[in-house]
Amino acid sequence: MATVTQEGGVRRAPRRWWALGALVASMLVLGFDMTILNVALPTMARDLGASTGQQQWMADAYIVVFASLMLPAGLLGDRFGRRRMLIAGLVVFLAGSLAGALVHSVTPVIAARAVMGIGGALVMPLALAVLPSLFGPDERTKAVGAVSAASALGLPLGPITGGWLLNHFWWGSVFLINVPMAAIGIIACVFLLPETADPASPRVDALSTALTATGLGSLIYAIIEAPDRGWGDPLVLALLATAVGLIALLVVRERRSARPMLELSLLTHRGFLLNTLAATLVMFVLSGLMFVLPQYLQAVLGHDALATGVRMLPMMGGMLIAARGAGPIVARFGPRAVISSGLVVLAFAAFLGSRTTVDDGYGFTALWLSVTGVGFGFAVVPAMDAALGALPPDRAGSGSGLMMTIRQVGSAIGIALLGSLLAGTYQGRLDTVGLPDTAARAASDSVVGAHVVAARLGDQALAASANAAYVHGMGLVLLVSGGAALVTALLAAALLPNPKPAPDVPEEDSAMAPAPGNAGQ
Incomplete structure (x- = not known):
C-alpha cells in the first residue's frame, strides 16, 4: 500500500502521479459508459426484441442508480476507507459489465446496467475525494483537470469504441470492453493509492440513505420520463411530488440529527x-x-x-x-x-x-x-x-x-x-x-x-x-x-x-489557493 509523507507541511504521496493514472483510468471507464451503449441500442433492439421503452431503460438504469447513490457512496468512503470503497466500486462495475455481456434478454441487461450504476456511484466521488490526500494546493488544479478530462474524454470515445466493436463483434462487446479496463484500475488502486478515512465520521444511516436514493431516483426518473410523457402527466407529477417530499424529509431528519450522515452544512x-x-x-x-x-x-x-x-x-x-x-x-x-x-x-x-x-x-x-x-x-x-x-x-x-x-x-x-x-x-x-x-x-x-x-x-x-x-x-x-x-x-x-495564493498560509487556510505558475507544466 502506498504511504503518505509530509513535505513542507503538505501531505505528499511518493507515487502520487502513478496513483493519478489509476484514477484517470477509472474515470475513463465511467465516461465510456455514459455514451457507449447508445450506438448499440438499435442492434440490441433487433437481437433482443426490445421495445422503445425497454431501450430507454437499458440506457437510463445506469444514470438513475448512479445519480441516486453518489451521496451515500461518498459517506461510505469517509467511514470505511476511500481506497477500499473505490476498489469495491470498480469490482462491482466489473461484475455488472461481465453480466451484461453474458445475458441474452432485456430484463437482465437492465439489471446489469443498474449494477454498473452502483459501481459507478462509488467510483466517481471517491476518485475526487482521494485527491486532497495525494496532492497539495499547488498541484491539485492539474490533478483535478486530469481526472475531469478523463471523464469527459470517455464521452466521445464511447461512440467511437462502440461503433468499432459493433462493426467487428456482437452487441455484448460494448459491455465486455469495460472488464479489462476496470481490472487494470483495480490493480493500480491496490498498489498505488494510499488509504484515507475518517473513523469518527457518522455511521451510515439506513433511513437517510434510503431517503437520499429514493428521492433522487424519483427526481431523475421524472426528468427522464417528462420529455416523452409531458410535464403535466400524472406519473411525472407524482414522481416530482414524491421526490420533493422525500428530499424534504431527508433535510428535516439530517438537521435534527446530532451526528448527521450528510453534511448539509457544507452548502452554507x-x-x-x-x-x-x-x-x-x-x-x-x-x-x-x-x-x-x-x-x-x-x-x-x-x-x-x-x-x-x-x-x-x-x-x-x-x-x-x-x-x-x-x-x-x-x-x-x-x-x-x-x-x-x-x-x-x-x-x-x-x-x-x-x-x-x-x-x-x-x-x-x-x-x-x-x-x-x-x-x-x-x-x-x-x-x-x-x-x-x-x-x-x-x-x-x-x-x-x-x-x-x-x-x-x-x-x-x-x-x-x-x-x-x-x-x-x-x-x-x-x-x-x-x-x-x-x-x-x-x-x-x-x-x-x-x-x-x-x-x-x-x-x-x-x-x-x-x-x-x-x-x-x-x-x-x-x-x-x-x-x-x-x-x-x-x-x-x-x-x-x-482567493489569492499566500506562501505563508497554512495548508488548511489555503485549500482554495490557486496553483502556482508551474502547476500546469
Whole structure:
C-alpha cells in the first residue's frame, strides 16, 4: 500500500502521479459508459426484441442508480476507507459489465446496467475525494483537470469504441470492453493509492440513505420520463411530488440529527456552494450540446456511429488544452476571472453553433466544437478545484459526493429540458402532410425515424424537411444554452470568491489557493 509523507507541511504521496493514472483510468471507464451503449441500442433492439421503452431503460438504469447513490457512496468512503470503497466500486462495475455481456434478454441487461450504476456511484466521488490526500494546493488544479478530462474524454470515445466493436463483434462487446479496463484500475488502486478515512465520521444511516436514493431516483426518473410523457402527466407529477417530499424529509431528519450522515452544512460554505453551482450550470449547458450533436452528425450529415464519435474529438482537444493551461492562468488572475471567462467562451461557442444551417459542412461544426471544449475546460476545472479545496479534509468523500450528485442532476435536467425543447420544435416544423398516420408518427418521433420513412417511401422532400426542422431545433437549443452560459458568467463574476495564493498560509487556510505558475507544466 502506498504511504503518505509530509513535505513542507503538505501531505505528499511518493507515487502520487502513478496513483493519478489509476484514477484517470477509472474515470475513463465511467465516461465510456455514459455514451457507449447508445450506438448499440438499435442492434440490441433487433437481437433482443426490445421495445422503445425497454431501450430507454437499458440506457437510463445506469444514470438513475448512479445519480441516486453518489451521496451515500461518498459517506461510505469517509467511514470505511476511500481506497477500499473505490476498489469495491470498480469490482462491482466489473461484475455488472461481465453480466451484461453474458445475458441474452432485456430484463437482465437492465439489471446489469443498474449494477454498473452502483459501481459507478462509488467510483466517481471517491476518485475526487482521494485527491486532497495525494496532492497539495499547488498541484491539485492539474490533478483535478486530469481526472475531469478523463471523464469527459470517455464521452466521445464511447461512440467511437462502440461503433468499432459493433462493426467487428456482437452487441455484448460494448459491455465486455469495460472488464479489462476496470481490472487494470483495480490493480493500480491496490498498489498505488494510499488509504484515507475518517473513523469518527457518522455511521451510515439506513433511513437517510434510503431517503437520499429514493428521492433522487424519483427526481431523475421524472426528468427522464417528462420529455416523452409531458410535464403535466400524472406519473411525472407524482414522481416530482414524491421526490420533493422525500428530499424534504431527508433535510428535516439530517438537521435534527446530532451526528448527521450528510453534511448539509457544507452548502452554507460560500466557496463550496457557489463553485459547485457554477460547475453544475456548465454541465447543464454541455449536456445540451452533447445531446443535439450526435443526431445532427448521423442523420443530417449522414455519418455512421464510428465517424460520429471521431468528429466529436475537436471538443476534447479544446478541453485538454484548457485543462492543461488552467493552473498557471488561475495563479495569475484568480479562479473567479478564469471561470467567468470560460463561461463567456462557452456562451460564444453555443451562439456560434446556433448559426449552423442545413448546407453547412463539418468544418463549421469542428470550429465551434473546439471553442466549446476550451470554454468548458476553463470553466469547470477551476470551479471543481475550488469547490474541492473548500471541503473539510475529514468530509472529502461526502462533500465530493454531494458536488458530483448536484452536477449529475444538472446534466439530467439539461438533457430533459433541452431535449423537450428540441423535440417540440422539430415536431412543430416537420412537414408530414400527405403521409399515412403511421409513417407521420414515425417521422415525428426523431430525425432518424424520418430518414428511415423517407428512404422507404422514396420521399426526398420529407428527408429535407426533417433536416431543416432538426437544424432549426438544434439552433434554438444552442441559443438557450448560450444564454444560460452567459447568465452564469455574469453571476460567477459577481458572486464567486476569489482567493489569492499566500506562501505563508497554512495548508488548511489555503485549500482554495490557486496553483502556482508551474502547476500546469
